[in-house]
Amino acid sequence: MSANGIWLGREDDGRDAICQSTRQMLDCLQLDIPLCRxxxxxxxxxxxxxGPEIKPTKNEKKRLYKGEKTGNRSFQQLRSILFPLEQLDCRSGRVSRSKKGRRLFSPFTQLKSDFRAAISVEGDALASVDMRACQPTLLALLAKDEAFYRDCIHDRLYEAIREELGVDxxxxxxAYCEYAYGGIRSKNSKSQAAFAIxxxxxxxxxxxxxxVNEARKDGDYRRLSHRMMKFESELFVDGVLSELHGRNIFALSVHDGLYCKSSQLLAVREITQSHLTAAVQKHLQIDTPPILCVEPHSNPSQQNIHTYKTHGHT
Structure with a gap:
C-alpha cells in the first residue's frame, strides 16, 4: 500500500521505511471540519x-510582509496554528527525519494538540500513549543513574524542582529542559532557574x-541535546513505531509520544511498555519499568467527518 497524498521529504527520507509508513498513516486521518472551526x-x-489585540496594525502588516517579527505575537501565532491543519486537510506537507537527532517530523507533529480531538481513523477516535517525565528519564538511562531514574518515574524530580523554584x-x-540542553551556568548567569536546577x-x-558535564566538556552543549533526541528516536520511532507499523497497527509519533486508535490503545500500550522495559534492563539492569500515561480523546462528530480519496475530498 502506497501513500496517496502529496507528502514531501528529502531524497534520503524517501528510502526511510518509517517515513513511508507514516505517509500511509497520514492518508488514513479523518478531520471533523466543523469541530476544528x-x-x-x-x-x-x-x-x-x-488582552492583546488580534488584528495587526498597519505597521505590523508591513513588517509581516517583509518577513520581520512584530510585537503582536498572538496574531502571528494564530495564523501559524492553522498551517499544519490545512496540510492534513489537503493531504500534503513534509514527512522527514532530522539529520542529527533523527526525530520524525510531519504536519501531525506540528499540529496544535487541541485539534487532535477532531481527528479520527475509520471512525475511531485517537488516543495517546506517552512516558511520564520522559526527557529526564531518558537522561537517567543514558547516565546509568538508578536513583535519578526512580525519582523521575515517580515524579519526585519535577516536584523537587517545583518546590525549589516556587513554580507550577x-x-x-x-526550567529543567533549559538546564539539561543549555550550557554550564554560573551564579551570574541570566537564567538563575537553570543554575538552581x-x-x-x-x-x-x-x-x-x-x-551532563562530560557531554559538555568540549564547549558544545548541543551535543547532549542531539544525543538525547537520537536516543528518544531509537526508542519511540525505530523501536516502538516500527513494530506497530510492521504489525499493521495505526500509529503516529509526536517525538516521545504516540497516537493510535482508541480501539487499539491496549495493544499500543503493551508494545510501548515492552520496548521501554527492555531499555531499562539494558541500561540499569533493573526490572522497574517507566510509567506510561494513556489518554483517550473525545470522539469527533461522525456526521461531519471528511474522508479522502486520491488528491480530493468526498
Whole structure:
C-alpha cells in the first residue's frame, strides 16, 4: 500500500521505511471540519481574553510582509496554528527525519494538540500513549543513574524542582529542559532557574551531573541535546513505531509520544511498555519499568467527518 497524498521529504527520507509508513498513516486521518472551526474559535477567544489585540496594525502588516517579527505575537501565532491543519486537510506537507537527532517530523507533529480531538481513523477516535517525565528519564538511562531514574518515574524530580523554584509543574519542566540542553551556568548567569536546577542535580544526583558535564566538556552543549533526541528516536520511532507499523497497527509519533486508535490503545500500550522495559534492563539492569500515561480523546462528530480519496475530498 502506497501513500496517496502529496507528502514531501528529502531524497534520503524517501528510502526511510518509517517515513513511508507514516505517509500511509497520514492518508488514513479523518478531520471533523466543523469541530476544528469550533476549536479554533475557542483558541482565538482564549487569546482575546489574555488582552492583546488580534488584528495587526498597519505597521505590523508591513513588517509581516517583509518577513520581520512584530510585537503582536498572538496574531502571528494564530495564523501559524492553522498551517499544519490545512496540510492534513489537503493531504500534503513534509514527512522527514532530522539529520542529527533523527526525530520524525510531519504536519501531525506540528499540529496544535487541541485539534487532535477532531481527528479520527475509520471512525475511531485517537488516543495517546506517552512516558511520564520522559526527557529526564531518558537522561537517567543514558547516565546509568538508578536513583535519578526512580525519582523521575515517580515524579519526585519535577516536584523537587517545583518546590525549589516556587513554580507550577509545566514551568518546572521548561526550567529543567533549559538546564539539561543549555550550557554550564554560573551564579551570574541570566537564567538563575537553570543554575538552581544545576546545583540541585549536582547535590542529589552526582552521577547524572557528571554525565551532563562530560557531554559538555568540549564547549558544545548541543551535543547532549542531539544525543538525547537520537536516543528518544531509537526508542519511540525505530523501536516502538516500527513494530506497530510492521504489525499493521495505526500509529503516529509526536517525538516521545504516540497516537493510535482508541480501539487499539491496549495493544499500543503493551508494545510501548515492552520496548521501554527492555531499555531499562539494558541500561540499569533493573526490572522497574517507566510509567506510561494513556489518554483517550473525545470522539469527533461522525456526521461531519471528511474522508479522502486520491488528491480530493468526498
Amino acid at each position: 469550533k476549536i479554533y474559535s475557542q483558541i482565538v477567544s482564549d487569546y482575546k481574553n489574555l 509543574r509545566d514551568t518546572a519542566k521548561m 544545576q546545583e540541585l542535580i549536582a547535590d542529589r544526583y552526582p552521577t547524572t551531573a557528571k554525565f
